Amino acid sequence: MLASQFRSKLLTALLLAPAGAWLFVFLVLPFIAIIVFSVGERAPEGGYQAALTMAQYANLPARAAAFWNTLILAPIGALACLLVAYPVAYYLALKAPERWRLILLALIVIPFWTSLLMRTYAWMYILGGRGIPALLAYAGIEDLRLINTPGAVLLGIVYGYLPLMILPIYVSLERLDRRLLEASADLGATPISTFFGVTFRLSLPGMTTGFSLVMILLLGEYLIPTLLGGGKVFFIGNALVDLFLQSRNWPFGSAIAVTLVLVSVVVLFIANRVSARFSGTRQVDLI
Amino acid sequence: MSKSYRDGLPVTSEELVHQLARLKRGSISRRHFLGVTGLGIATAVLGRELGLLPTPAHAAENLGDRMSIATWPNYHDPATFENFTKETGVAVEVNVFGSNEEMLAKLQAGGSGWSLFVPTNYTISTYMKLGLIEPLELAKLTNFDAKSEDKRFTAEGTIDDTVYALPKNWGTTGFAVNTKKLAKPMTTWKEFWDVAMAEGDGRTMVHDYQLTTIGNALKSFGFSFNSLKADELAKAEELLIKVKPHLFAVSSDYQPSMRAGDAWITMCWTNDGAQLHRDIPEIAYVLGKEGGEIWTDFFAIPKDAPNKPAGYALLTI
Numbered sequence: 001m002l003a004s005q006f007r008s009k010l011l012t013a014l015l016l017a018p019a020g021a022w023l024f025v026f027l028v029l030p031f032i033a034i035i036v037f038s039v040g041e042r043a044p045e046g047g048y049q050a051a052l053t054m055a056q057y058a059n060l061p062a063r064a065a066a067f068w069n070t071l072i073l074a075p076i077g078a079l080a081c082l083l084v085a086y087p088v089a090y091y092l093a094l095k096a097p098e099r100w101r102l103i104l105l106a107l108i109v110i111p112f113w114t115s116l117l118m119r120t121y122a123w124m125y126i127l128g129g130r131g132i133p134a135l136l137a138y139a140g141i142e143d144l145r146l147i148n149t150p151g152a153v154l155l156g157i158v159y160g161y162l163p164l165m166i167l168p169i170y171v172s173l174e175r176l177d178r179r180l181l182e183a184s185a186d187l188g189a190t191p192i193s194t195f196f197g198v199t200f201r202l203s204l205p206g207m208t209t210g211f212s213l214v215m216i217l218l219l220g221e222y223l224i225p226t227l228l229g230g231g232k233v234f235f236i237g238n239a240l241v242d243l244f245l246q247s248r249n250w251p252f253g254s255a256i257a258v259t260l261v262l263v264s265v266v267v268l269f270i271a272n273r274v275s276a277r278f279s280g281t282r283q284v285d286l287i
Numbered sequence: 288m289s290k291s292y293r294d295g296l297p298v299t300s301e302e303l304v305h306q307l308a309r310l311k312r313g314s315i316s317r318r319h320f321l322g323v324t325g326l327g328i329a330t331a332v333l334g335r336e337l338g339l340l341p342t343p344a345h346a347a348e349n350l351g352d353r354m355s356i357a358t359w360p361n362y363h364d365p366a367t368f369e370n371f372t373k374e375t376g377v378a379v380e381v382n383v384f385g386s387n388e389e390m391l392a393k394l395q396a397g398g399s400g401w402s403l404f405v406p407t408n409y410t411i412s413t414y415m416k417l418g419l420i421e422p423l424e425l426a427k428l429t430n431f432d433a434k435s436e437d438k439r440f441t442a443e444g445t446i447d448d449t450v451y452a453l454p455k456n457w458g459t460t461g462f463a464v465n466t467k468k469l470a471k472p473m474t475t476w477k478e479f480w481d482v483a484m485a486e487g488d489g490r491t492m493v494h495d496y497q498l499t500t501i502g503n504a505l506k507s508f509g510f511s512f513n514s515l516k517a518d519e520l521a522k523a524e525e526l527l528i529k530v531k532p533h534l535f536a537v538s539s540d541y542q543p544s545m546r547a548g549d550a551w552i553t554m555c556w557t558n559d560g561a562q563l564h565r566d567i568p569e570i571a572y573v574l575g576k577e578g579g580e581i582w583t584d585f586f587a588i589p590k591d592a593p594n595k596p597a598g599y600a601l602l603t604i
Contacts, residue, residue: 045413046388047395129549145489147549148536230536231495245389246497 046248148230172206
């Protein structure tokens with residue numbers, strides 16, 4: 001009895017060991033290092049110098065604009081993704097002919113095979129003076145500025161993160177028990193009230209998963225604001241790159257990174273709560 | 288050459304490198320494409336393939352069969368490395384970076400594996416203080432003649448009469464202006480910033496590189512490019528914050544926007560200015576009358592270089 005219990009524990013430990021070691025070395029240790037850095041000082045030549053001070057945290061308001069931009073554009077971006085993704089996922093899961101479904105899903109995933117950098121760089125040209133504005137000039141709409149605006153950043157965000165939103169919603173809709181829809185119709189509900197009473201509610205876990213996933217990635221976004229925002233729409237990710245690689249102020253960068261992690265945890269927590277409240281289950285589908 | 292997998296390929300590796308160089312001569316600008324992409328950390332293996340070619344014996348010193356250097360994108364003639372490999376049998380691995388600060392971070396972390404790298408003038412004293420580079424053994428550099436140097440450009444390589452680095456290229460930081468869009472002749476940094484807030488509103492770009500953007504704001508008041516005085520820096524800060532809403536972009540990847548006509552005027556390095564003017568003659572390159580930056584990039588050898596003999600050999604070639 002004891003021996004078999006021991007064996008099963010050993011098995012569990014062995015199975016978890018690789019992932020545990022990975023997380024410890026590449027997540028826990030670096031995070032501890034960042035926390036230690038964040039209470040330090042910038043060395044005269046840049047980098048880190050040991051100290052015990054909260055000065056870096058006190059200095060956080062100096063990057064308030066970056067936090068503000070991120071905290072506004074990340075949820076707006078995630079919401080825009082959601083609005084675009086939902087109809088697509090709905091069509092794929094409930095309306096698309098069975099034999100087309102796999103092909104359509106593949107088409108959504110295929111852009112992932114090209115680097116996001118290349119695709120975002122392409123948008124620079126599409127939105128730039130020789131792209132869409134030049135086309136619109138033929139139609140008489142002159143001097144339209146698209147590139148390097150918050151709108152361009154938002155477009156890039158929706159474009160880049162759309163698949164991450166479609167897939168979880170698709171999964172939750174695909175698993176939907178069709179008999180519930182029939183039951184709702186049998187009980188006299190209109191298609192619209194069936195949608196909001198049944199389909200929409202049961203797809204909430206997928207929506208929150210997609211929303212948190214996109215939102216958290218957006219909190220650390222760096223590339224899209226740099227390329228499509230022209231360096232004027234400054235995210236926390238941009239502030240971090242600047243502090244670590246240009247100003248070489250690692251302690252301040254670390255303090256911002258720690259704060260960003262805390263914000264992400266709060267976002268995740270809230271998303272989970274919202275999902276649980278509305279769908280009545282505690283199902284969490286983080287990929 | 289013996290039968291190998293390469294025989295059936297549509298292009299030879301030499302041809303490929305040549306084509307790549309042609310492609311690169313185009314529009315993508317130097318430091319920032321890489322800064323943005325993080326490609327600076329990735330490595331472009333240029334010479335490894337070529338290292339497989341038959342090589343003459345270099346009996347003088349054991350140079351090994353490969354070395355690694357850290358440098359800037361679009362910066363070297365690939366033929367330099369090819370010839371070096373042909374002559375010495377040492378394949379050159381080229382690591383390209385987006386900024387001096389990134390280069391420093393990598394070298395400071397240790398184990399970079401570079402036997403030669405290309406820092407810019409203002410960073411050399413930092414490398415020296417941090418003990419990351421060591422004095423060059425001039426006896427090994429038979430092609431170097433200190434008398435051929437102009438101190439104005441090369442002084443930073445020498446600290447306390449000890450030579451730590453040899454000059455590679457030098458250039459300036461000025462601005463490029465599309466004279467068809469902004470016809471008024473401009474000659475000063477003060478005009479640059481004024482135009483940015485007037486005729487050039489929404490059409491002006493500045494580097495996302497602190498050194499040059501802050502330095503050229505300082506210059507427009509007639510202060511030193513290198514000023515450390517708090518009151519002068521405060522004035523520069525005030526100017527930059529005032530100009531910011533009028534800018535088209537804050538980016539060092541300005542060639543695409545200048546070429547497309549989205550931007551009309553931009554802070555600009557010599558080499559980019561030359562490329563823009565070559566392809567689009569109405570884009571002129573202007574140096575601010577107040578003065579400004581002259582930069583010199585240097586060759587230096589890291590203290591922990593794994594293949595110093597090859598580093599010296601490449602410096603001598």
